[in-house]
Amino acid sequence: MKDILEEIIAHKRIEIAEQEKAVSIAFLEKQIEGSQPCRSLKQSLLASATGIIAEFKRRSPSKGWIKQAADASRIPAEYQQAGAAALSILTDETYFGGSLKDIRAARPTVVLPVLRKDFIISYYQLLQAKAVQADAVLLIAAALTPQECFTLARQAHELDLEVLQELHTEQELDYICDEVDVIGINNRDLGTFHTDATHSLSIAEKLPSGKVRISESGISQPDTIRLLHEAGFDGFLIGETFMKTPHPGETLYHFIQSAGL
Template structure:
């Protein structure tokens, strides 16, 4: 069993347990459930940099990345740095994240927040809205076409933006539908964890301009962004590059200043 399969197996157990403990109605009564959301895709379209900065404590491929940074400090730092949005891992077993991280970030910044999670059930989309997220991630490799349609349409009904992540042409073709806002190309093979920007380049020409194109993983330099911008990418998800430093917010600020020249 590869890492992705293990994560999904664990996620099914986790969601089934949560559904027994917390009914959807409880989430629908939380204050953030009625809160107006901020569109990440619109913010990316209007940006010159397109940086989505991530909060991630650890990962299966890198183990501990940063287990001392406080999410509130990072959220404020990222907002001050001028990023377009903040991606927050909420998987606890494999990434050390929790839903509380989104809630705390929401309390401390006004950035669009992307709940980065392995979504396999509508329940998790209700959760995302209830904890103050503005956008969700769907991963094509773990969902079939009917699920992508079902989940993305539910998210849109809740005024959440939808980022659909693909790794290859086959996933892309089964995924394109009007209920998506952003198409993300993950340069990391989730089965081997190898990274190549060529994945983004190859798939870019197959993504219609109706979608905001986002490149994910392996974006650790200004050169990488400048290399991908001519391929139509308006968003760049950067995780470990900022989080592996002592001050992720300051690192993001320096990165954006170097990128823009200001």
């Protein structure tokens, strides 16, 4: 199967170059002067009874449109009211139908930490995240070299952004560094987009102690949450399970009740 991740990253490099022509690094650095301290994703997960990072997601490369007309000024607030620990907002436009405008729309309506979910490969994107008042960014091991990951994680911390480091294989454990605040195990192969919700369990025992850990993708049943919690996971990133329903916030609320969280 075609490697979707490789295609996305190639497109992302072109996209960032075009964005930098329109809005300079210097302009973004000026924009973030005096910005508010980040709301801690790590601490929110540790303090939460649910550990659920509820995701705002309009589409995916594998499923197409999930909720094309989704309102970023409404659904994240409904997630917060339903009991989410934090929010993830997709900002990739070409493949996921999102944009930085979605974080701008959601931010005044919520107090929870907001993760910018995107394919972060440059300092410029970190500045963008800070400018729209995101609190954390995703770094995907499969999209970066270890050195690129270390550099971006350090730069994120310098901008007062927390780092969610996403891994998929045991071989990627070397990407974890001191600046990583949360480790995420993605149950979706980013090359083929095949998902196995139990994939996190196969890596759980190999993760370093003392790091907050979450499981991402393919989680659709409350029983899976309980199983992952018993294996030591502090949080769970879930999007499509909620977004594909007419009322994502209500679906999250009932999911939490069913899971006994």
